[in-house]
Amino acid sequence: MVKIVSSVAELIGDTPIIKLSSVVPEGFADVYLKLEAFNVGGSVKDRIALNMIETAEEDGILKPGDTIVEPTSGNTGVGLAMLAAAKGYKSVFVMPDTMSIERRLLLSAYGAELVLTPGAEGMPAAIAKAREIAAQPGHFLPLQFENPANPAIHETTTGPEIIAAFGGVGPDAFLSAVGTGGTITGVGRALRKANPAVGIYALEPSESAVLSGGQKGPHKIQGIGTGFIPQVLDTAVFDGVFQVSSEEAFAMTRRLAKEEGILVGISSGAAVAGAIALAGQLGAGKSVVTIAPDNGERYLSTPVFQN
Structure with missing residues (x-):
C-alpha cells in the first residue's frame, strides 16, 4: 500500500534485502545485500x-x-x-x-x-x-566519526530490519565495509543481542589495512578505509577483518551490474567481494548479509565504470 508522507525524513529506513545469485559460487553460503540506495537521499x-x-x-x-x-x-x-x-x-x-x-x-x-x-x-x-x-x-558540527547518534540509529533501525527479515534471529554472519564504523557497530550490537553466535566481520581496503594493524595508504574505494580508527567504531563488536583491493572492489562492482542487474557504488562491490569470501568459508546452508551503502550512479564518472 502506497503511503503519503509530509517530509523526506519519513522516507528513510526499511530498505529491501536481495539474495545474490550469479556472483556467488555454488557450494558457498547464501549472500544477501541490503540496498541502502532505497533511502530517499540515496544512501545508508x-x-x-x-x-x-x-x-x-x-x-x-x-x-x-x-x-x-x-x-x-x-x-x-x-x-x-x-x-x-x-x-x-x-x-x-x-x-x-x-x-x-x-x-x-x-x-x-x-x-x-x-x-x-x-x-x-x-x-x-x-x-x-x-x-x-x-x-x-x-x-x-555533527561529526559522524565521533557522534554516538551514528551507531545508535543502526542499532535501532538497520539491525532490527535485518533481524526481522531473517525470522527474528538474524543471519549466520554479517559483514560491513568500514568507513566511520557506525554501521558495523550498531548493526553488530543489534544482531548479537538477537543471536550471540552470529559472526560479525569488518572489511577494509587491503591498501590501507589499519584495522588489521597495517599502515594507512592510498586506495580507490570511496567511503571506506579512512586511514584511522574512528571514535564511534567499537572494535570489540567484530570477530575478524577481511581485506579487498581496489581492483577487486572495482571488478565486483562491475559484475553486480552486469550479472545481477544491481548498479551499486564501489564500497558495495568491496563489501560483496568480502561477503563472498566469507561465504566460501562458511559453506552451503549458511547465510551472510552485507550492506550496499549507495548506488552506482554516483560513480559513473569514475574509473570503475570507464571501461
Whole structure:
C-alpha cells in the first residue's frame, strides 16, 4: 500500500534485502545485500544524518537559523544537505578533492556550500578544516566519526530490519565495509543481542589495512578505509577483518551490474567481494548479509565504470 508522507525524513529506513545469485559460487553460503540506495537521499548515510540532526535539535544544540558543517566523503553530506534543505538550515561540507564529481554536484543541488581539501591528506584534513569552520557562532558540527547518534540509529533501525527479515534471529554472519564504523557497530550490537553466535566481520581496503594493524595508504574505494580508527567504531563488536583491493572492489562492482542487474557504488562491490569470501568459508546452508551503502550512479564518472 502506497503511503503519503509530509517530509523526506519519513522516507528513510526499511530498505529491501536481495539474495545474490550469479556472483556467488555454488557450494558457498547464501549472500544477501541490503540496498541502502532505497533511502530517499540515496544512501545508508541518510539514517545517521537524520538521527544526528534530530538528536541535536532535541538537545538544543542545533537551532533555527544555524549552519550545519560536516567533513564527508560524500554520502553523509548528501543526507545532511537534503535534510538541511527540508528543515531550513544552511549547510557547508568539507570533502577530499578525490571524491566523485557526482557527489559534489549533489551537494550543490541541495544548496550546500562545498569546501575541498587535498585528497592526499585524506579525511583527517577534511575533519580539521570542518572544525575550523564550525568554530564560528551559529555553526553545528555533527561529526559522524565521533557522534554516538551514528551507531545508535543502526542499532535501532538497520539491525532490527535485518533481524526481522531473517525470522527474528538474524543471519549466520554479517559483514560491513568500514568507513566511520557506525554501521558495523550498531548493526553488530543489534544482531548479537538477537543471536550471540552470529559472526560479525569488518572489511577494509587491503591498501590501507589499519584495522588489521597495517599502515594507512592510498586506495580507490570511496567511503571506506579512512586511514584511522574512528571514535564511534567499537572494535570489540567484530570477530575478524577481511581485506579487498581496489581492483577487486572495482571488478565486483562491475559484475553486480552486469550479472545481477544491481548498479551499486564501489564500497558495495568491496563489501560483496568480502561477503563472498566469507561465504566460501562458511559453506552451503549458511547465510551472510552485507550492506550496499549507495548506488552506482554516483560513480559513473569514475574509473570503475570507464571501461
